[in-house]
Amino acid sequence: MAREMMFAEAIAVAITEEMQRDPSVVFYGQNMAMTDRDPFVRKFGKDRVRITPISETAEMGIAIGAAMNGLRPVVELYMAEFMLVAFDEVINEAPRLRYMSGGQVKVPCVFKAGFGFAAGWAGQHSNCTYHAMMGIPGLKVAVPSTSADAMGLMRAAIRDDNPVVYLHHYMLTIDKGPVPEGDHIVPFGVADIKREGTDVTIVATAWMVKKSLAAAEQLAKEGISAEVVDPRTLAPLDVDTIVESVKKTGRLVLVDQAPRHASAAAVIAGEVAEHGFEYLKAPMKMVTGLNTSVPYSEPMESYVLPSEEKIVSAVKSVLARHAAAV
Amino acid sequence: MAREMMFAEAIAVAITEEMQRDPSVVFYGQNMAMTDRDPFVRKFGKDRVRITPISETAEMGIAIGAAMNGLRPVVELYMAEFMLVAFDEVINEAPRLRYMSGGQVKVPCVFKAGFGFAAGWAGQHSNCTYHAMMGIPGLKVAVPSTSADAMGLMRAAIRDDNPVVYLHHYMLTIDKGPVPEGDHIVPFGVADIKREGTDVTIVATAWMVKKSLAAAEQLAKEGISAEVVDPRTLAPLDVDTIVESVKKTGRLVLVDQAPRHASAAAVIAGEVAEHGFEYLKAPMKMVTGLNTSVPYSEPMESYVLPSEEKIVSAVKSVLARHAAAV
Amino acid sequence: MGASSELSNDKLKWMYTQMSRIREFEERVKRTFVEHPGVIRGHAHLGDGAEASIVGSLATRHENDLVMPSYRCHGYPLVLGTSAKAVMAEIYQRKTGVCKGFGGSMHLADPAHHLPTASGIIGQGIAHAAGAAYAAQVKKTGQVVYSFFGDGSSKQGAFYETLNMAAVWKLPVVFVLENNEYQAYTHIKLEDANAIAGDPLSQKAEAFSIPGVTVDGTDPLKVYDAVNEAAERARSGKGPSLVESKFYRFSPHGNAITVPPVPTQFQEHEAIEVYGNKAEFAAAQANDPIKKFRAHLIGTGVLTEADAKKIDDSVRAEMDEVVKFALESPLPAPEDALNYVYA
Amino acid sequence: MGASSELSNDKLKWMYTQMSRIREFEERVKRTFVEHPGVIRGHAHLGDGAEASIVGSLATRHENDLVMPSYRCHGYPLVLGTSAKAVMAEIYQRKTGVCKGFGGSMHLADPAHHLPTASGIIGQGIAHAAGAAYAAQVKKTGQVVYSFFGDGSSKQGAFYETLNMAAVWKLPVVFVLENNEYQAYTHIKLEDANAIAGDPLSQKAEAFSIPGVTVDGTDPLKVYDAVNEAAERARSGKGPSLVESKFYRFSPHGNAITVPPVPTQFQEHEAIEVYGNKAEFAAAQANDPIKKFRAHLIGTGVLTEADAKKIDDSVRAEMDEVVKFALESPLPAPEDALNYVYA
Numbered sequence A, B: 001m002a003r004e005m006m007f008a009e010a011i012a013v014a015i016t017e018e019m020q021r022d023p024s025v026v027f028y029g030q031n032m033a034m035t036d037r038d039p040f041v042r043k044f045g046k047d048r049v050r051i052t053p054i055s056e057t058a059e060m061g062i063a064i065g066a067a068m069n070g071l072r073p074v075v076e077l078y079m080a081e082f083m084l085v086a087f088d089e090v091i092n093e094a095p096r097l098r099y100m101s102g103g104q105v106k107v108p109c110v111f112k113a114g115f116g117f118a119a120g121w122a123g124q125h126s127n128c129t130y131h132a133m134m135g136i137p138g139l140k141v142a143v144p145s146t147s148a149d150a151m152g153l154m155r156a157a158i159r160d161d162n163p164v165v166y167l168h169h170y171m172l173t174i175d176k177g178p179v180p181e182g183d184h185i186v187p188f189g190v191a192d193i194k195r196e197g198t199d200v201t202i203v204a205t206a207w208m209v210k211k212s213l214a215a216a217e218q219l220a221k222e223g224i225s226a227e228v229v230d231p232r233t234l235a236p237l238d239v240d241t242i243v244e245s246v247k248k249t250g251r252l253v254l255v256d257q258a259p260r261h262a263s264a265a266a267v268i269a270g271e272v273a274e275h276g277f278e279y280l281k282a283p284m285k286m287v288t289g290l291n292t293s294v295p296y297s298e299p300m301e302s303y304v305l306p307s308e309e310k311i312v313s314a315v316k317s318v319l320a321r322h323a324a325a326v
Numbered sequence C, D: 001m002g003a004s005s006e007l008s009n010d011k012l013k014w015m016y017t018q019m020s021r022i023r024e025f026e027e028r029v030k031r032t033f034v035e036h037p038g039v040i041r042g043h044a045h046l047g048d049g050a051e052a053s054i055v056g057s058l059a060t061r062h063e064n065d066l067v068m069p070s071y072r073c074h075g076y077p078l079v080l081g082t083s084a085k086a087v088m089a090e091i092y093q094r095k096t097g098v099c100k101g102f103g104g105s106m107h108l109a110d111p112a113h114h115l116p117t118a119s120g121i122i123g124q125g126i127a128h129a130a131g132a133a134y135a136a137q138v139k140k141t142g143q144v145v146y147s148f149f150g151d152g153s154s155k156q157g158a159f160y161e162t163l164n165m166a167a168v169w170k171l172p173v174v175f176v177l178e179n180n181e182y183q184a185y186t187h188i189k190l191e192d193a194n195a196i197a198g199d200p201l202s203q204k205a206e207a208f209s210i211p212g213v214t215v216d217g218t219d220p221l222k223v224y225d226a227v228n229e230a231a232e233r234a235r236s237g238k239g240p241s242l243v244e245s246k247f248y249r250f251s252p253h254g255n256a257i258t259v260p261p262v263p264t265q266f267q268e269h270e271a272i273e274v275y276g277n278k279a280e281f282a283a284a285q286a287n288d289p290i291k292k293f294r295a296h297l298i299g300t301g302v303l304t305e306a307d308a309k310k311i312d313d314s315v316r317a318e319m320d321e322v323v324k325f326a327l328e329s330p331l332p333a334p335e336d337a338l339n340y341v342y343a
């Protein structure tokens, strides 16, 4: 049986239940747990739930050290870009310490952050930074697009013995969706087909899944059957499921909120180019953010970001190319 | 007429000559300019040439502020990974301030750093971080592979009105090569064909260019003609030249020291998949670092990094795939 | 007696006027969320409560001195001479905005009026300010750079690294730590080791062996004296100082963070909303810097009640025009977004 | 009189032995570059000169207390009980190394002997140490964590952010700032604002309202007293302290950075090589902590000259074995590299 839950709520429930299950899970960050009335503080006390100063390097560094000494910290970072002031901790400490120690330590921690604030937050708060993390050996990256995945991936993240960056899209925060009852877990590295289709594969993550599903709906009305694949985790990346889908449809559109060369789309495109080349009946096409920072003003912001319309027209163009080639 | 010059020397000469040409160019960093005997200090004095504490955030942040008030700072960062402790300055400040100001300010500065210390520097000092910077609108990234390019790109970087990350490969430091006399400049965004060939295109940067040229030499002995293309700058990226080469050869091998999903190779692969699909006679192939951190011990380090042999065998495999397909 | 005792009546009136303009401007920004929902996007942060600190600081400026505020940056350009219309238009997403709609509330920039940029990432602007000061030093422009940042921001590594480098390089920069007791929803006693120990935050200056002072940031004349001394020190080549200016912000951190299309507004101040501490908030309001300065100027005969009212009225009239201008200005064209990526 | 006055003769002998072992170990690492070129790759950093500071600090440890050093980390595991063979084998790239050849000189780790990891990136390990202390606090293990880092590292934002958080959270951690006057080739007077002003670096503690003391790091008993007080404070729940331990490093920063296949070696100390300051170097050598402590123990009757010689001889014999073991150990198999990426 499934319950309806908001995306953000699904995450909170997963953290709460994991904290109940495992006393070594701790949760801290800026601007949380301010008072004793905080629900997490009430449940778990001020040792396990803490407020921090604006000190991302210390916050994440402390998580790493705590993880090596027996805790499983979840660090609330609010916005993924704030990790950048401390990016060494994310990509050059957490994922490397185990390897450099010859397997002697493990670093189970979760860096949780919102991203993609495409609502007038302008140039420094609206970016997608996953491209900089998805290729780092030792690091896992989750990017859920539904309430169920949000919950299941957070559970998996907390139980994982490796550092995990867990990115939840701001624009999905209050979206509702069904969440399975019980100990619902989504394994890392398993893509999900959010909609089945036969004519074209659309690969998208997070908010772009929502936009791609809307585009697919529109395309369906015109008789075009689009399959929407959501990798759900960018590291590990489930290339097989994507290639299988391409094998079926023969065409590929990749949708990503980030600018093209900072996108996961480009990396996925590269994988398909190597491993799915023979299945492609037409060149693939990427629909990404334009090559600009994100501007503040709404008309400009909309212009630079991928939209339903851009996805629809990209799909049509890969189908047209096909037609021409036949 | 050309002079022979070491890679590192070519960079130093470019900086020196730019400082002579333009009094607004300043040069600073850790562990340089310690005494009055330092050649840069002797030439340009202690205002323009300075030593800094181990404070990358301040070092780069100060460069940005100085750039907005009339200087053209070149910051010596030694190892690209040290930028990570201050990565916000690199990808979320320097390249965004102009855009967010609506074009009112410019931020001409150069973040100079070595990278790819594949000589026993182990997990935290041997990485390639360009993938995290090449897709950032407003930021340029130079990755020279020869003395001539090293000099010409440094000149271009200093004269550029935008922030530039200039990455010089450690393993090339003492390689010698001809450098044109005079005001030799290499424009950004223009790939260079380091070796012409007809059977296969190899795209590689920095040290990987050297390895690819050696591989091409070996392949030539077996009658295989490989074209080696060096983008020279990853941002802007000269996709056209790469696609043109693929149009000619019909086959593509991409070589990158970084692990696959953190590589420039994957991004370039994505571009060719979209823009050069119809020219490909076989699936492209990436030769990248394996999906591990870089281990300390030599046998393991060699194992995870791309080598001449791996390039040769990748080329043969894309040629074989072709043969099979025909 | 500090240097402020020598301020002319005109200057004092100017100071009062600027304080009043900041207050009224911020009130209008806040009301916009009620009166014109959707006109302001993202996150806007107001400077009401900071007026004495901002104006007392900037009153010490010499021509060409630069100012680098944090993301809470509406007040500074108003004082520096940027058109209030252009500031409001920016916040309203307009093409006529001071950044043509590219920056918004958190990223005001007007280099022509000595405000190069404001960064939205905590602490980083402190380094940019020191950098501008480095350029001033090398180019011998005589400029002093004023760096403004919050108490919370003083916990970011950038603050610490920059102050050390500025001290070592003897940069002409004044660091004004605006201690308004809160970083967003967090009271300072929850995050600052000095504050918890009952020590002033200016004590952080000890880590750099530079002067550190704490000043009543609700009194523009005390701020003037402290910042002036720091600025003179910087100007004379002796290097940076840290001035902790203590005041209270009257509005909450920013408009509530909601996901579109859920409407957003300003709620109650965190003191009440989060901590249920009405007394703290009431005490701060009783200590309103503008009311205090108004009374002071009237008490010392610089202004009559009528003068003061005239200023207040003209400020209100100005801001009516400002809102009107901003509302009526056109939005940027979508394709404008392709500009300014590269110089 | 400090707590060190209560140290047993056995403990004092142990301390001398450990100091002697560190010195001899580092000498052998250094000689390897001459005797066995190519056996050590990358960058190796020696702890000679730091012996009194390392041993005086670690002598205060209780069972299970943790130690997090910087990348200059050879000395600590030797004292903690890690086999010197495994440490040398690691530096020699061997499969028998304490990290199986994955880490090398800069990244020694031996959690079984209370050294979880060492980071090669300046300052970051300070945060990791505080994190381990946070875990100790939550899990009530009673552990104190010892964080070691250099004077240069105290200019990295991580240092500052971590000390504030450790103070606010009252973490059981001792911060030992190893002031050896240099960060790589840079003399401290070129980069630290406290040092330039003639103030001690322990003054940085003022920024966090925690105790800060400066101690003669060439005297293991003085180090013991200062660190012991800090450790007791941490253990009793009162939070962190900053101990500045002043000594001199006798070897240059590390082996010269050359590009393969150009051979690398240790050059002269920077004092001479870079600054031409032979007097500084000579004075430091005249103040050799090991010679001083040896003389002290003989002077106070803890050791006879013969005892001391016996210790020195046995240490030399141990290190002969260590080098032999490391040289004869096998290298890892290439494919071993695929291990340990994920837990």
Ligand SMILES: Cc1ncc(C[n+]2csc(CCOP(=O)(O)OP(=O)(O)O)c2C)c(N)n1
Residues within 6 Å of the ligand: A030, A054, A056, A082, A085, C072, C120, C121, C122, C149, C150, C151, C152, C153, C154, C178, C180, C182, C183, C184, C253
């Ligand atoms: C590196 C970073 N971390 C977190 C934030 C989110 N943030 C924005 S404003 C703010 C509070 C700043 O408080 P303070 O410095 O006291 O300034 P005030 O708002 O009181 O003026 C925070 C945490 C950010 N912008 N950057």
Ligand SMILES: Cc1ncc(C[n+]2csc(CCOP(=O)(O)OP(=O)(O)O)c2C)c(N)n1
Residues within 6 Å of the ligand: B030, B054, B056, B082, B085, D045, D072, D120, D121, D122, D149, D150, D151, D152, D153, D154, D178, D180, D182, D183, D184, D253
């Ligand atoms: C963030 C970062 N910047 C620069 C370096 C390069 N680096 C390695 S060791 C070192 C000097 C450290 O000096 P100090 O902290 O005094 O320690 P010591 O070597 O004297 O023990 C530097 C600058 C680094 N590892 N990390």
Ligand SMILES: [Mg+2]
Residues within 6 Å of the ligand: C150, C151, C152, C178, C179, C180, C181, C182, C183, C184
């Ligand atoms: Mg504040």
Ligand SMILES: [Mg+2]
Residues within 6 Å of the ligand: D150, D151, D152, D178, D179, D180, D181, D182, D183, D184
């Ligand atoms: Mg040192």
